[in-house]
Amino acid sequence: MILQNNTVLVVGANGRIGSVISKRLLEEGANVIAADITLQNLKNNEFGVYKDQFLKIEMDITNKESIEKAFEFALSKFGKIDSAINTSYPKGSEYGKHFFDVSYDSFTENLSLHVGGFFLFMQICAKYSLSSNQKFSLLNFSSIYGNIAPRFEIYENTDMTTPVEYAAMKSAIQHLSQYVSAFTKNSKFRVNCISPGGISDNQDAKFLAKYKKFSREKGMLDVEDLLGTVLYLISESSEYVCGQNIIVDDGFVV
Numbered sequence: 001m002i003l004q005n006n007t008v009l010v011v012g013a014n015g016r017i018g019s020v021i022s023k024r025l026l027e028e029g030a031n032v033i034a035a036d037i038t039l040q041n042l043k044n045n046e047f048g049v050y051k052d053q054f055l056k057i058e059m060d061i062t063n064k065e066s067i068e069k070a071f072e073f074a075l076s077k078f079g080k081i082d083s084a085i086n087t088s089y090p091k092g093s094e095y096g097k098h099f100f101d102v103s104y105d106s107f108t109e110n111l112s113l114h115v116g117g118f119f120l121f122m123q124i125c126a127k128y129s130l131s132s133n134q135k136f137s138l139l140n141f142s143s144i145y146g147n148i149a150p151r152f153e154i155y156e157n158t159d160m161t162t163p164v165e166y167a168a169m170k171s172a173i174q175h176l177s178q179y180v181s182a183f184t185k186n187s188k189f190r191v192n193c194i195s196p197g198g199i200s201d202n203q204d205a206k207f208l209a210k211y212k213k214f215s216r217e218k219g220m221l222d223v224e225d226l227l228g229t230v231l232y233l234i235s236e237s238s239e240y241v242c243g244q245n246i247i248v249d250d251g252f253v254v
């Protein structure tokens with residue numbers, strides 16, 4: 001149990017990736033603060049055995065007061081927070097349209113919510129660490145599409161694509177993580193990114209086959225395939241790793 005006596009704040013804990021991470025952190029002995037704008041998927045019975053290690057909090061990363069309240073509540077229960085993992089996915093109502101159908105307002109709304117939210121959360125985590133002199137490791141979820149242009153050919157004849165907003169959001173998160181790393185040098189705060197490839201979710205078989213051709217062996221990954229890298233980046237094993245982005249994609253981008 002590599003995270004005994006650690007308290008980890010997971011944002012987006014109601015989601016596909018965040019819920020699996022939360023469960024694994026509990027198994028590794030961590031106290032987990034499961035935060036999300038909605039908590040409907042996090043059933044108490046699933047996490048019941050860990051009830052003393054587990055706290056659910058409704059939190060919106062686009063709202064400063066909401067994040068600050070979550071920190072207060074979490075600190076009143078656990079006394080300190082050692083790390084945070086931001087797996088949230090804020091997006092606007094018009095998110096994901098065809099490139100030529102994306103309006104200026106929709107583009108800027110999506111960037112405002114997603115990049116703005118990740119920025120705000122990073123700022124509050126860094127402030128907490130610096131003001132309390134608390135060691136803190138923050139892990140931001142970016143994506144391979146923050147690193148490379150989409151391989152549009154794999155989406156041909158499907159109703160899927162990589163939205164232009166996504167590319168802008170995810171690349172910005174990588175650069176902001178470096179900015180904040182540079183800004184917080186000489187402190188106990190560090191921030192890194194993980195950039196997963198696609199995660200399996202009952203996608204069309206033809207799409208999966210095309211995706212796999214760019215990969216080494218597996219193609220689309222399961223959330224479980226990310227856990228080793230997630231645990232590494234929030235634990236002491238990566239104590240001197242700062243401002244980095246680790247791509248976990250079975251070789252899709254190379």
Ligand SMILES: NC(=O)c1ccc[n+]([C@@H]2O[C@H](COP(=O)([O-])OP(=O)(O)OC[C@H]3O[C@@H](n4cnc5c(N)ncnc54)[C@H](O)[C@@H]3O)[C@@H](O)[C@H]2O)c1
Nearest residue numbers: 012014015016017037060061087088089090141143198199
């Ligand atoms: N699933 C993939 O294939 C994949 C691949 C690469 C990167 N990612 C990234 O990983 C992260 C998690 O992806 P996922 O598939 O689990 O997404 P998801 O949509 O299943 O989960 C995201 C969670 O974020 C929450 N959320 C949305 N807005 C919020 C806000 N303002 N404040 C707090 N919580 C909010 C949602 O309620 C949801 O529970 C995302 O940032 C995504 O871009 C996902």
